[in-house]
Amino acid sequence: xxxxxxxxxxxxxxxxxxxxxxxxxxxxxxxxxxxxxxxxxxxxxxxxxxxxxxxxxxxxxxxxxxxxxxxxxxxxxxxxxxxxxxxxxxxxxxxxxxxxxxxxxxxxxxxxxxxxxxxxxxxxxxxxxxxxxxxxxxxxxxxxxxxxxxxxxxxxxxxxxxxxxxxxxxxxxxxxxxxxxxxxxxxxxxxxxxxxxxxxxxxxxxxxxxxxxxxxxxxxxxxxxxxxxxxxxxxxxxxxxxxxxxxxxxxxxxxxxxxxxxxxxxxxxxxxxxxxxxxxxxxxxxxxxxxxxxxxxxxxxxxxxxxxxxxxxxxxxxxxxxxxxxxxxxxxxxxxxxxxxxxxx
Amino acid sequence: xxxxxxxxxxxxxxxxxxxxxxxxxxxxxxxxxxxxxxxxxxxxxxxxxxxxxxxxxxxxxxxxxxxxxxxxxxxxxxxxxxxxxxxxxxxxxxxxxxxxxxxxxxxxxxxxxxxxxxxxxxxxxxxxxxxxxxxxxxxxxxxxxxxxxxxxxxxxxxxxxxxxxxxxxxxxxxxxxxxxxxxxxxxxxxxxxxxxxxxxxxxxxxxxxxxxxxxxxxxxxxxxxxxxxxxxxxxxxxxxxxxxxxxxxxxxxxxxxxxxxxxxxxxxxxxxxxxxxxxxxxxxxxxxxxxxxxxxxxxxxxxxxxxxxxxxxxxxxxxxxxxxxxxxxx
Numbered sequence: 001x002x003x004x005x006x007x008x009x010x011x012x013x014x015x016x017x018x019x020x021x022x023x024x025x026x027x028x029x030x031x032x033x034x035x036x037x038x039x040x041x042x043x044x045x046x047x048x049x050x051x052x053x054x055x056x057x058x059x060x061x062x063x064x065x066x067x068x069x070x071x072x073x074x075x076x077x078x079x080x081x082x083x084x085x086x087x088x089x090x091x092x093x094x095x096x097x098x099x100x101x102x103x104x105x106x107x108x109x110x111x112x113x114x115x116x117x118x119x120x121x122x123x124x125x126x127x128x129x130x131x132x133x134x135x136x137x138x139x140x141x142x143x144x145x146x147x148x149x150x151x152x153x154x155x156x157x158x159x160x161x162x163x164x165x166x167x168x169x170x171x172x173x174x175x176x177x178x179x180x181x182x183x184x185x186x187x188x189x190x191x192x193x194x195x196x197x198x199x200x201x202x203x204x205x206x207x208x209x210x211x212x213x214x215x216x217x218x219x220x221x222x223x224x225x226x227x228x229x230x231x232x233x234x235x236x237x238x239x240x241x242x243x244x245x246x247x248x249x250x251x252x253x254x255x256x257x258x259x260x261x262x263x264x265x266x267x268x269x270x271x272x273x274x275x276x277x278x279x280x281x282x283x284x285x286x287x288x289x290x291x292x293x294x295x296x297x298x299x300x301x302x303x304x305x306x307x308x309x310x311x312x313x314x315x316x317x318x319x320x321x322x323x324x325x326x327x328x329x330x331x332x333x334x335x336x337x338x339x340x341x342x343x344x345x
Numbered sequence: 346x347x348x349x350x351x352x353x354x355x356x357x358x359x360x361x362x363x364x365x366x367x368x369x370x371x372x373x374x375x376x377x378x379x380x381x382x383x384x385x386x387x388x389x390x391x392x393x394x395x396x397x398x399x400x401x402x403x404x405x406x407x408x409x410x411x412x413x414x415x416x417x418x419x420x421x422x423x424x425x426x427x428x429x430x431x432x433x434x435x436x437x438x439x440x441x442x443x444x445x446x447x448x449x450x451x452x453x454x455x456x457x458x459x460x461x462x463x464x465x466x467x468x469x470x471x472x473x474x475x476x477x478x479x480x481x482x483x484x485x486x487x488x489x490x491x492x493x494x495x496x497x498x499x500x501x502x503x504x505x506x507x508x509x510x511x512x513x514x515x516x517x518x519x520x521x522x523x524x525x526x527x528x529x530x531x532x533x534x535x536x537x538x539x540x541x542x543x544x545x546x547x548x549x550x551x552x553x554x555x556x557x558x559x560x561x562x563x564x565x566x567x568x569x570x571x572x573x574x575x576x577x578x579x580x581x582x583x584x585x586x587x588x589x590x591x592x593x594x595x596x597x598x599x600x601x602x603x604x605x606x607x608x609x610x611x612x613x614x615x616x617x618x619x620x621x622x623x624x625x626x627x628x629x630x631x632x633x634x635x636x637x638x639x640x641x642x643x644x645x646x647x648x649x650x651x652x653x654x655x656x657x658x659x660x661x662x663x664x665x666x667x668x669x670x671x672x673x674x675x
Binding site: 069 | 389439443445448449452499503529532535603660666
């Protein structure tokens with residue numbers, strides 16, 4: 001039997017393996033070790049990140065390689081980018097993706113563009129780990145889903161794992177990658193468990209995964225929406241409708257081939273994305289399929305996203321904000337014309 | 346530069362107001378701590394208990410028209426700026442009767458009618474906002490001032506330096522109030538900041554800068570008085586660093602392993618801001634024990650009523666999800 005780890009443990013294990021293998025891999029971020037220079041604090045009692053994801057790493061690797069930073073995102077994210085271009089392989093933690101507002105220049109104008117601007121002479125093997133997503137009652141400035149911003153930018157790769165096993169393999173691949181990668185971790189998935197292989201393995205960036213095979217429609221879903229899609233697919237199966245759930249896993253590069261092949265088989269496409277709809281990855285994928293796979297479609301492409309609003313604090317509103325399985329069933333019934341699907345939703 | 350507990354006797358009316366506000370903040374935060382532990386409140390909650398003297402000593406000089414910007418640890422600033430306490434509690438519950446209709450929560454609590462420009466989820470978010478409010482006051486010649494409360498963590502953000510510089514070159518009526526509680530989340534100030542005092546950094550921007558004992562509400566009051574007068578009279582910004590301590594963790598749920606046991610005990614007792622103020626009040630015979638006790642009881646009742654109000658209030662209607670994004674959007 002395979003062992004299970006939480007999403008958080010899987011990320012911790014990937015970081016640990018990468019740091020053991022290559023001493024140029026360092027971590028930095030706000031409280032990634034925690035309690036720097038507090039004399040009485042034993043390293044095992046230190047925070048290890050605000051959510052405890054990097055807990056224990058400072059014990060093994062020391063404070064030279066697990067660096068607490070001041071709350072200075074522009075400073076340390078930019079420093080990580082330049083450390084990457086000059087020989088280190090840093091993993092910088094941007095605690096919440098919302099804080100990109102404090103350091104966007106360093107990512108957008110520096111890290112992502114150095115290689116191109118310098119005629120291919122620079123390499124920036126930087127990984128930025130960051131937490132995203134709604135559902136945690138964390139309100140408007142700690143709940144956003146901002147991967148579309150980076151997907152739009154040439155020069156940086158974008159990874160969004162949905163399972164612990166994927167998180168480990170994708171993080172190891174991201175750290176090994178010679179380009180800057182931003183790695184999105186859904187805060188509501190940290191405590192979710194799943195089987196995770198032992199030892200080192202990588203999952204290539206740019207390779208989607210079919211999380212559930214089916215022949216009647218394709219659901220492309222990102223991050224925790226993969227689980228929403230699987231929940232909806234189980235309910236659809238009871239009605240004899242077999243949905244194929246495709247998890248792109250990386251948004252840049254995007255595995256267009258796997259998505260197009262799935263749509264060619266099922267002839268219907270729904271994309272679920274918890275981000276805001278305008279200029280979203282959902283619409284990017286929809287446009288790509290309309291462009292390259294139009295002839296294989298039997299129905300209009302549907303996207304299911306959050307509304308065009310910030311994330312509300314009130315639990316009553318936040319629950320309405322996020323896409324859920326019921327909304328997926330409603331949309332499927334529109335596509336397939338089966339009113340009885342709405343009844344089960 | 347350090348000022349010690351003052352012997353200046355403040356007017357009784359002021360003292361009663363300050364005592365009551367400090368007790369309101371303490372009791373509000375203690376209640377929120379209990380409610381969060383009981384699972385009645387969700388999300389990220391950061392408590393101000395222990396730092397009462399800062400918000401109260403500064404806001405004692407402000408009118409409803411003056412502005413403040415706040416931080417993720419914003420409940421104390423709200424109360425000191427006389428925001429409605431039942432409305433605050435309802436906001437923390439995410440209810441429709443909350444100050445922000447339940448849309449903002451603890452980290453974005455605001456009341457623009459009281460000049461409270463919002464708690465803030467972004468460390469360092471307040472510096473430019475305070476400059477902007479100060480610019481409005483200056484250009485519209487209202488004599489209003491803007492106070493920017495910020496934590497020691499924020500003094501390493503670029504916005505601190507940009508905000509101080511802007512306020513100085515434009516001579517804005519802004520008072521920057523550092524609440525140096527010793528820790529940015531779990532990271533000690535001494536590790537994260539290259540300066541010995543936050544106030545040292547003000548000199549680089551030619552801003553008058555002082556350090557006060559942030560547990561001593563009278564000392565904060567005096568420093569703020571000078572700063573507010575300077576700002577109102579066109580003298581530009583001031584930086585006040587208040588050395589203080591937060592009694593709870595960075596957020597509710599923080600085990601606080603980075604704090605020493607004796608340091609927590611010290612701040613809960615002899616260095617407690619409310620205890621120190623009580624001592625001052627008794628020394629100067631400004632209130633009797635009975636008078637103070639009556640305020641304590643009155644506030645207890647207010648907090649209980651606030652909780653009841655919050656719990657009995659409705660959640661926002663579903664259509665509220667889509668409102669308030671824009672003023673108009675065809």
